[in-house]
Amino acid sequence: MISVEEALEIVLSKPGNYGTERVLLNKIVHRFLAEDIFADRDSPPYDRVMMDGIAINSSAMDAGTKHGFLIEGIQAAGDVQKKLQQQQNCIEVMTGTLVPAGTDTIVPYEQIDIIDNRAFLKQPFVPKNHIHQQGSDHKKGTLALQKGKRLAAADAGLLAAVGIEQVPVFTLPKTAIVATGNELVPVAQVPESHQVRMSNVYALQAALQTDSIAADIFHINDDETILLTQLSAIVKDYDVVLISGGVSKGKYDFVPAILEKLGVQKLFHQVAQRPGKPFWFGHQPALQTHVFAYPGNPVSTFVCHQFYLRQWLSNNFNNHQKLPLAKLSGEINGSAALSLFISVKISNDDNTVKEIVNNGSGDLFSLTKTDGFIYLPKGAMHYSSGSVFPFLKID
Secondary structure, three states: EEHHHHHHHHOOOOOOOEEEEEEEEHOOOOOOOOOOOEOOOEEOOOOEOOOOOEOOOOOHHHHHHHHOOEEEEEEOOOOOOOOOOOOOOOOEEOOOOOOOOOOOOOEEEHHHHEEEEEEEEEEOOOOOOEEOOOOOOOOOOEEEEOOEEOOOHHHEEEHOOOOOOOEEOOOOOOOOEEOOOOOOOOOOOOOOOOOOOOOOOHHHHHHHHOOOOOOOEEOOOOOOOHHHHHHHHHHHHHEEEEEEOOOOOOOOHHHHHHHHHOEEEEEOEOEEEOOOOOOOOEEEOOOOOEEEOOOOOOOHHHHHHHHHHHHHHHOOOOOOOOOOEEEHHHHEEOOOOOOOEEEEEEEEOOOOOOOOOOOOOOHHHHHOOEEEEEEEOOOOOOOOOOOEEEEEEEE
C-alpha cells in the first residue's frame, strides 16, 4: 500500500496527450488554453475618457473658473478624435471615448453646471484626472493569457479584445464512466429491497462537466465474462475510463484481474488513505488508455476523482497548481496510519472550514452538504483549531 503522495506522483507521471483544437468564444469556459495569447495592441488603445463630463486643458483653469468653459462640441464614443480649438474652452465627452486633442483633464458632469452652452465649475478639479492612459493595462505584444490557463468568463472578454475569435484549447479526452454491481438499477426504476439506484456515475458525470468533459455512462454486472467483453470494448474506444466499484477484496471484485487481462498495466492498487483506500490506477500502453478504478462507496469515489483525476487533467494541460490552504474551525482527529480526506463546510463569517460529520464513505447525503475536503497527512493523531490544511474545493 502506497502513500497519497506516491499515488499522486504516479498518476501525474502518466500524462495523456489528446492534441489541440479551436473553439468559439462562447465555448471556452473551463477549457484549458493551448497557446500563449499576446496583446495585438495597447490596452486601452488610446487615452480613454473614464467619466461623462467635459474635457479641458488644465492650464486654462483660471480663465474657465471666472467665465466658464465654452462648449465647442461633443466627443461621443466611436467618434474620430476631436481637437480643442481654443485653450480656454471645453468639449463634452462620454465615457469610453478618446480624450480630445489639446485636453488633459476630465471634469465629471456632477462637478459642473452648464448654462448658456458654458460649463461652470462647482468645485476645484484635479488636473490630469479621470483619464485611462493608453497602454496602462498592457502594452502591445505583452502576454495577455498564459498557455495552460483554465479559462473563465472574464477571459472571453479579453480574448475578444485582442481579436481571438477561434480560441486554441487542449482537446479533452474521450471519457467513459462504468458502474459495476448486480445491485444497481436505473434511476427511473423502483429498486427491490436488495437493490439501489445508480448514483456514483451521475455524480462523476456532473463533476466532469465542470471541466467541460461529456462522458458516456455504462453499467456492467459482476460477471467475469460480461465484464471482460464489455470492458475490452470500452478500453479500446475511450481515452479515459473511470470505473466505480469492483476493486476491493470481495469475491465479486473482478475488475483488477480483468484489466490485467486487457493489458492495462497496474501502477498501484490501494492507497493509505480514508476514504478511498482500494483505489486502483493503470495504463494501457498500446492504446494509451488511462483507467481510474474507484471504490464503490460514493464519498470514496468522489474524493478519488476530485483529488487524483482533476489534478491529472490539469497537469496534462500545462496547468500546474497546488491546492489552496484552509484554516480549520474546531479540533479534529488524525490517523497514524492513513491520510484523511475530511468533508468540510466553509464558514461565511470568518472564511474558515468546519468538519461535517458523516456516517462513513457510504453516506451519499453528506456530499450535498460538503463544500470540499481538507487533506490530513498521516502521522499526527490530533489537530487543534486554527490548523491549516490543503483544501480540495468542489466546483
